[in-house]
Amino acid sequence: MTTILLAAGGTGGHLFPAEALAHELIARGFTVELVTDERAGRFAERFPVKEIHRVRSATFASKNPVAVATSLLTLWRGFREAGALVRRLRPAVVVGFGGYPTVPPLMAAVRAGRPTIIHEQNAVMGRANRFLAPRVDKIAAGIAQEAAEPTIAAKTSVTGNPVRPAVLQAAAIPYRPAGPGETFELVVFGGSQGAAFFSDAIPQAIDRLPEDLRGRLKVTQQARAEDEARVRAFYAERGIAAEVSPFFTDMAARIGAAQLVVSRSGASTVSEIAVIGRPAILVPFPYALDHDQAANAAKIEARGGAIVAAQAELSPERLAGLIEDIAADPARAATMAAAARATGVPNAAALLADLVASMPGVGGNR
Ligand SMILES: CC(=O)N[C@H]1[C@@H](OP(=O)(O)OP(=O)(O)OC[C@H]2O[C@@H](n3ccc(=O)[nH]c3=O)[C@H](O)[C@@H]2O)O[C@H](CO)[C@@H](O)[C@@H]1O
Incomplete structure (x- = not known):
């Protein structure tokens, strides 16, 4: 059996695309193993692998020389652990999905001469992937990369962001705009870790909605x-x-049932909204270190599938106005849903699996 080793940081944003690829690879007869970090717990519950491996890693959050030295030592240990894992599993390909815990496994794979791929979900590459990009064989991108250097661009192909089977199931349900007097389902979420902003902003906006609309709301928050x-x-x-x-x-089924989604614009969130095809108000996370969430939302916004609102300019009155405008105009809501869907890439997992299968030494060998 040919083994593919997936490496992902332990948050939903990195693990869920890896999970989607794992389903596709298993269906094609590969054995899949995952290496991640201790944060993975809740997000890796449904990951379809027998064993989840953990290796040490560290990030450089502080410039304090002692902290930097400690991080370097931890990374070195992680690199040694990852080297032992790669020797033991002998993966045909190692695929990284971003996040600092992917640095030791990908570096160990490069050192061992194994074929390597990184997948970047966002329009602006994260730090771990930026470090790995010149060293790996291939780069797969969730959406076209902003400001890629020629040597990086030459080995990059756009596959889309793989979405999990539950998202494809929700995508099979057509959008149903709510007519006057009908229940209006509002789904609010802030990415895999939640967003404090919505806990104040949404209740304040709901208090400013007309009574008729408030009376027919059904909310997931x-x-x-x-x-x-x-x-x-x-x-x-x-x-x-x-x-x-x-x-x-x-969450995928809830997005499927929604008349309107209000959320952050992390890469998986935007990809899922697009594949399922639902109107959305997107509020990019304003403090992201690595990723510009506004860039993730640009394509769906340009096609008219979503409204992007900067958090700093989003008063309760404005948010209420945006929700009310969409609820009051079912035809517009349906047009937005179709426009969102036109930007979705439902076969991204298959495209990424094709890239894995095309790596030297993989074909016909499983
Ligand atoms: C603050 C920050 O740095 N966020 C980054 C992080 O976001 P984060 O980890 O939040 O990732 P995404 O927005 O990409 O994905 C969130 C995922 O969580 C799921 N979900 C959410 C809420 C819930 O209750 N249940 C549930 O299942 C969504 O359906 C989606 O699949 O990684 C993303 C992918 O690299 C980046 O684009 C984001 O910028």
Whole structure:
């Protein structure tokens, strides 16, 4: 059996595209192993592999010389551990999905002469992938890369961001705009870790909606654990049907049922909204170190599939106005849904698996 080793940082944004590729590779007869870090817990629950490996890694969060030396030592240990893992598993290809925990496994694979691919989900490459990009054999991109150097661009191909099977199932359900008097399902989430901003902004906006619309709302709202009780109490006081949780494991189905999505614009979020095809108000995370979330949202916005609103300019009145405009105009909502869908790449996992299968030494060997 030919083994493919996937490496991903332990947040949803990195692990979910890796999970989508794992399903596709397993269906093609490959054995898949995953290496990640201790944060993976909840996000790797449904990852279809027998064993999840962990190797040490570190990031350079501080310029303090002692902290830098400690990080270097941890990275060196991670590199040694990853080297032992690569020798033991003998993977035909190692595929990295970004995040600092992918640096030791990818470097160990390069050192051992194994074929390597990195996948970048975002329009602007993250730091770990920027470091790895000159060293790996191939680069797959979720969307066209902004400002890629010629040597990097030459080995890059756009495959789209792989989406999990649940997203493809939700994509099979056509969008149904809510007519006057019908239930209007609003789905609010802030990426895999939640966004504190929505815990205040959404209740304040809902209080400014016309009574008729408020009365027919049904809300799914992800709220960080520290905000959960407060947000739930808001909906209970107003008598609005709502489910509130720090993490929904059935998010794809909820997006599928939504008349409108309000969310951050992390790479997987934007890809899922596009593949499923639902109107969205996207509020890019303003403080991202690595990724410009506004760039992820640019394509879907340009086609009219979403409205992008900068957090700093999004008053409760404006947010209420945006929600109300879409709810009041079902034809426009349907047009937005179709426009979003036109930007989706439902076969991204297959395209990335094709790239894996095309690497030297892989073909016909499983
Ligand atoms: C703050 C930050 O640095 N965020 C980055 C991180 O985001 P983050 O890890 O939030 O990733 P994404 O926005 O790409 O994906 C969020 C994922 O979580 C899922 N979900 C969300 C809420 C929920 O309750 N249940 C659920 O399943 C969504 O369906 C989606 O699949 O990695 C992304 C991919 O590299 C980057 O684009 C983001 O900029």
